[in-house]
Amino acid sequence: MKAVLLGIDGLSYTSFMKCSPRFLFTLFSSTFRGVVSNKRPQFPYSSWLSILEMQDVNQNGFLPVGSVINTKLLSETGAIPINLPITDPTFGKYSIKYSSDVDFEEEINSVVKAILENVKEAPVIADITAIDRVLHHNRDPNLKCKIYQAVDHAVKRIVSEVDDFIIFSPYGEPLSEEEGNHEDYGVYLSTMPRPKEHDVVKLPEIGKLFLQLVKGY
Amino acid sequence: MDSGDPELQKILEEKAKQLLSKETSEEEFKSGIVNHLDSKNFDKFIKRFKVAVVDFWAEWCAPCLILAPVIEELASEYLNVGFGKINSDENPDISAAYGIMSLPTVLIFKNGEVVDEVIGAVPREEIEERLKRWLE
Numbered sequence: 001m002k003a004v005l006l007g008i009d010g011l012s013y014t015s016f017m018k019c020s021p022r023f024l025f026t027l028f029s030s031t032f033r034g035v036v037s038n039k040r041p042q043f044p045y046s047s048w049l050s051i052l053e054m055q056d057v058n059q060n061g062f063l064p065v066g067s068v069i070n071t072k073l074l075s076e077t078g079a080i081p082i083n084l085p086i087t088d089p090t091f092g093k094y095s096i097k098y099s100s101d102v103d104f105e106e107e108i109n110s111v112v113k114a115i116l117e118n119v120k121e122a123p124v125i126a127d128i129t130a131i132d133r134v135l136h137h138n139r140d141p142n143l144k145c146k147i148y149q150a151v152d153h154a155v156k157r158i159v160s161e162v163d164d165f166i167i168f169s170p171y172g173e174p175l176s177e178e179e180g181n182h183e184d185y186g187v188y189l190s191t192m193p194r195p196k197e198h199d200v201v202k203l204p205e206i207g208k209l210f211l212q213l214v215k216g217y
Numbered sequence: 218m219d220s221g222d223p224e225l226q227k228i229l230e231e232k233a234k235q236l237l238s239k240e241t242s243e244e245e246f247k248s249g250i251v252n253h254l255d256s257k258n259f260d261k262f263i264k265r266f267k268v269a270v271v272d273f274w275a276e277w278c279a280p281c282l283i284l285a286p287v288i289e290e291l292a293s294e295y296l297n298v299g300f301g302k303i304n305s306d307e308n309p310d311i312s313a314a315y316g317i318m319s320l321p322t323v324l325i326f327k328n329g330e331v332v333d334e335v336i337g338a339v340p341r342e343e344i345e346e347r348l349k350r351w352l353e
Contacts, residue, residue: 012282015286017284017287035278035282037276198275199277200277
């Protein structure tokens with residue numbers, strides 16, 4: 001079974017109407033969906049560690065590069081990490097400097113390539129940081145929709161190659177230059193149903209759902 | 218202001234309180250933005266504007282989040298219309314009173330009465346077209 005947990009930090013339902021990501025709209029109407037709730041301040045490292053440890057983690061800053069990272073979810077699923085923003089540069093098989101200078105297309109294409117190369121061997125946990133990295137400093141709506149289109153194509157390529165997926169954002173779009181200032185609600189689209197669909201999705205639950213998806217219990 | 222007459226002073230103070238309270242109440246709802254409504258201020262809101270638009274939503278409702286920017290955009294352009302949003306889970310009495318069965322639901326009110334209903338995350342044009350009918 002080819003399974004992917006794909007984070008797209010900053011992806012927000014509030015831009016679906018404006019940017020019209022066609023494939024994400026298709027997933028929206030054909031898969032299990034939900035709303036990720038994560039109140040301000042939200043940071044990539046603490047949000048992702050809460051998913052990877054399957055419990056709320058109050059991490060202050062990125063983990064030191066080179067530190068031994070073996071979170072509960074990675075060890076229990078044997079998943080391959082790709083571009084996870086828990087260290088700077090990001091952690092995993094593909095890694096970038098966590099900065100708005102890194103080209104969004106380069107990151108997106110490289111993450112897709114890394115996922116497709118690795119997902120045949122083991123489950124994959126990957127992240128696309130482009131929306132979050134870029135929009136904190138440049139909130140031009142045209143640029144935003146360009147990134148949404150690139151993300152949309154990337155998701156289409158990934159979904160067509162895997163059996164099961166959870167695609168989510170740990171929080172919504174950046175609201176200002178201030179780190180940690182995002183919309184409180186993120187996206188959840190998955191082949192995996194949730195027990196209480198009329199509840200918001202909490203970060204640790206995403207990790208637990210992926211574990212369940214991979215292990216089958 | 219000290220009039221020197223305690224009785225007159227009391228009357229003046231009461232009058233000042235009444236005026237202040239009226240101002241606060243009128244400023245409670247603003248044009249150009251989407252006002253946050255609840256069971257306490259809902260009736261006042263729909264009566265405050267000749268035409269009002271209310272978006273019923275819930276935190277877990279993804280289509281509600283898709284629709285939200287459309288309502289915000291309309292609110293910033295139709296300054297003669299009152300725009301509000303109410304959390305259906307937190308205010309079940311209001312949802313029940315208006316028979317809200319699915320989310321998001323947008324109700325259009327004229328003179329405090331429901332005159333139109335739009336269900337689902339629809340494009341801006343669909344709500345705008347309905348709204349214009351009630352502004353004529």
